[in-house]
Amino acid sequence: MLVFGDSLCFHGPKGGLPADDARIWPNVMAEALGGSADLVAGLGWTARDAWWSITGDPRVWAELHHADAVVFAVGSMDTLPSPLPTYLRMGLRYLRPDPLRRVVRKGYLGAQPWLARLTRGRPAVLPAKLTVHYLDTAVDALRVLRPTLPIVGMLPSVHRAASYGRVHTARAGATAAMTAWSRKAGVPMLDLASVVGDHVLGGRGNPDGMHWGWEGHTDVGHAMADLIKPLLPSAP
Numbered sequence: 001m002l003v004f005g006d007s008l009c010f011h012g013p014k015g016g017l018p019a020d021d022a023r024i025w026p027n028v029m030a031e032a033l034g035g036s037a038d039l040v041a042g043l044g045w046t047a048r049d050a051w052w053s054i055t056g057d058p059r060v061w062a063e064l065h066h067a068d069a070v071v072f073a074v075g076s077m078d079t080l081p082s083p084l085p086t087y088l089r090m091g092l093r094y095l096r097p098d099p100l101r102r103v104v105r106k107g108y109l110g111a112q113p114w115l116a117r118l119t120r121g122r123p124a125v126l127p128a129k130l131t132v133h134y135l136d137t138a139v140d141a142l143r144v145l146r147p148t149l150p151i152v153g154m155l156p157s158v159h160r161a162a163s164y165g166r167v168h169t170a171r172a173g174a175t176a177a178m179t180a181w182s183r184k185a186g187v188p189m190l191d192l193a194s195v196v197g198d199h200v201l202g203g204r205g206n207p208d209g210m211h212w213g214w215e216g217h218t219d220v221g222h223a224m225a226d227l228i229k230p231l232l233p234s235a236p
Contacts, residue, residue, distance in 0.1 A: 001030050001033065001037045001069050001070075001071060001228070002037075002038050002060075002069070002070045002071070003037055003039050003040065003041070003071040003073055004040050004041065004050040004053060004054075004070070004071065004073060004074055005039060005041035005045065005073035005074060006043070006044060006045040006073070006074055006076060006077045007041070007042075007043050007044065007045075008076055008157060008211060009039055009041045009073055010024050010041060011211040011212075012024065012206070012211070012212070012213070012214065013205065013207075013211075013212070013214065015206075019037075019041075023214055023217055023218075024039075025212075025218070025221035026039050027221070028220075028222065028225075029071075029221040029222070029224045029228070032221065032222055033228060033232070035068065038067070040053050040057065040059070040063075041073075044077050044125070045077060046074060046077050046125060046134075047074045047075055047131045047132075047134035047135050047138070050072060050134065050135075050138060051134040051138045054138055054141060064142070067146075067149065068150070068232060069150040069228050069232060070142060070149060070150070070151045070152075071154075071224065072139075072152070072153040072187075073154050074135075074153075074154070075131055075154060075156050076154070076156045078124060078125050078126035078128075078130075078156070078174060079124050079156045079171045079174045080124065080159075080164055080168075081112075081115075081121040081122070081125075081164050081165070081168075081170070082124060083111075083112060083115035083116060083118075084108065085123070089108070092104055092105050092108060093105075109163070112164065112165075113162060113163060113164060114165065116164050116165035117165040121167040121168060121169035122169065122170070124174070128170070128173050128178070131177070131178065132178060132181045135153065135178070135181065135185075135187075136181060136185060139185055139187060150231035151187050152187060152189065152224070152228055153182060153187050153188070153189045153190070154189060154190045155178055155179065155192055155193065156171050156174050156175055157193065157210075158193050158196070158197050158200050158201055159209055160200060160201055160209040160210075161208055161209035161210040162209060163208065163209075164210075166209070175193075188231070190220070190224055190227050192220065195219050195220055195223045196212055196219060199212060199213065199215055199219070200212065200216070204216075
């Protein structure tokens, strides 16, 4: 299983974990399907990052020859509030000298919850129409290369993150747009909110209010395996 994802794929109840940790959901999914998972992911990755990975990472090109299915586990981070335009927010890491970078980054992180509430969660990290655009472009490209390759995706998760002012107004629109696209494109989508909504909003996940505990990873892994299994050639 080739999985393109964000930090929800590899962060557990206490932080980030290596891609081969058996407890994270891509590996739970793969074990349930009797296979293995290759995770291509990064912190804050959006649908755009997944597309960039497909077009620019030679490891992905190699894996595509062998994958039995592809999972686009992106879209959740697209919906987060981004008071600064993405190019400015991501550019903070390049500020020099280092003391200036640390001061500016600390100031922005401190202001982000307040700004998210002030702007009511707008703009989001990536507009819904661009999330759909990058997913559609990626799926079209994969179908040119592997016409019968099963492809599935995910609808955005939920959060209660204080770092984003507990604001998530862009999620509803993104979910609607991605659902409409999935029907048109023929890409089954796992509704993360129905699987981990209570887990996250009930405070049973990571204390950051966004990432999941082991219960969430297990539930998502098995739910994704159930979604993929009927699409695989070996499925009864």
